[in-house]
Amino acid sequence: GAGVSQSPSNKVTEKGKDVELRCDPISGHTALYWYRQSLGQGLEFLIYFQGNSAPDKSGLPSDRFSAERTGGSVSTLTIQRTQQEDSAVYLCASLRSLGGNTIYFGEGSWLTVV
Amino acid sequence: SQQGEEDPQALSIQEGENATMNCSYKTSINNLQWYRQNSGRGLVHLILIRSNEREKHSGRLRVTLDTSKKSSSLLITASRAADTASYFCATTNDYKLSFGAGTTVTVRA
Numbered sequence: 001g002a003g004v005s006q007s008p009s010n011k012v013t014e015k016g017k018d019v020e021l022r023c024d025p026i027s028g029h030t031a032l033y034w035y036r037q038s039l040g041q042g043l044e045f046l047i048y049f050q051g052n053s054a055p056d057k058s059g060l061p062s063d064r065f066s067a068e069r070t071g072g073s074v075s076t077l078t079i080q081r082t083q084q085e086d087s088a089v090y091l092c093a094s095l096r097s098l099g100g101n102t103i104y105f106g107e108g109s110w111l112t113v114v
Numbered sequence: 115s116q117q118g119e120e121d122p123q124a125l126s127i128q129e130g131e132n133a134t135m136n137c138s139y140k141t142s143i144n145n146l147q148w149y150r151q152n153s154g155r156g157l158v159h160l161i162l163i164r165s166n167e168r169e170k171h172s173g174r175l176r177v178t179l180d181t182s183k184k185s186s187s188l189l190i191t192a193s194r195a196a197d198t199a200s201y202f203c204a205t206t207n208d209y210k211l212s213f214g215a216g217t218t219v220t221v222r223a
Binding site: 031033035041042043045048050055056089091093102103104105106107108110 | 214
């Protein structure tokens with residue numbers, strides 16, 4: 001697509017429920033990132049994909065968080081048994097290839113856990 | 115983890131004035147990028163400067179990079195109300211993209 005697309009744009013869920021956030025990167029972009037941003041804070045790295053593999057998932061805050069990428073394209077971030085502290089904007093970004101290229105961000109998915 | 119630190123944390127200026135913000139980082143980089151974020155949503159890419167470049171311009175934006183001091187600056191000239199946003203620097207080392215905490219700029223009409 002023309003840009004990085006994320007869905008849903010907004011999600012309100014009850015504590016303890018599972019949520020899935022989707023990211024459609026720019027076509028042909030091999031690298032994909034997930035970041036989290038709490039209100040008024042900077043961006044917190046979660047996970048990096050190169051193709052379908054995730055060589056760096058060091059930022060996932062707990063085992064309730066997982067992510068996968070299929071076909072070198074769409075990625076899904078899953079949060080199980082959501083907690084209130086999971087409330088944040090989850091941002092996805094993609095990059096054509098490593099080395100000196102612009103990284104493009106989606107509009108984010110705003111998650112509110114009540 | 116955050117590598118970059120922006121300074122100042124917040125900036126309030128009058129429309130028409132220039133806005134300058136700085137970014138410092140800790141490790142070696144491939145390039146450094148500046149982003150703008152409105153209302154806590156998606157980040158808009160502003161400019162990329164490579165590690166072997168010292169200055170870059172794009173419209174009303176001027177970015178400098180000093181790798182010896184591990185710092186960069188973003189200058190917005192002739193600011194407008196629409197420039198009100200948070201600005202982030204991001205450094206790239208191999209695949210790692212690390213962000214600072216951002217500078218919140220308010221442009222008063």
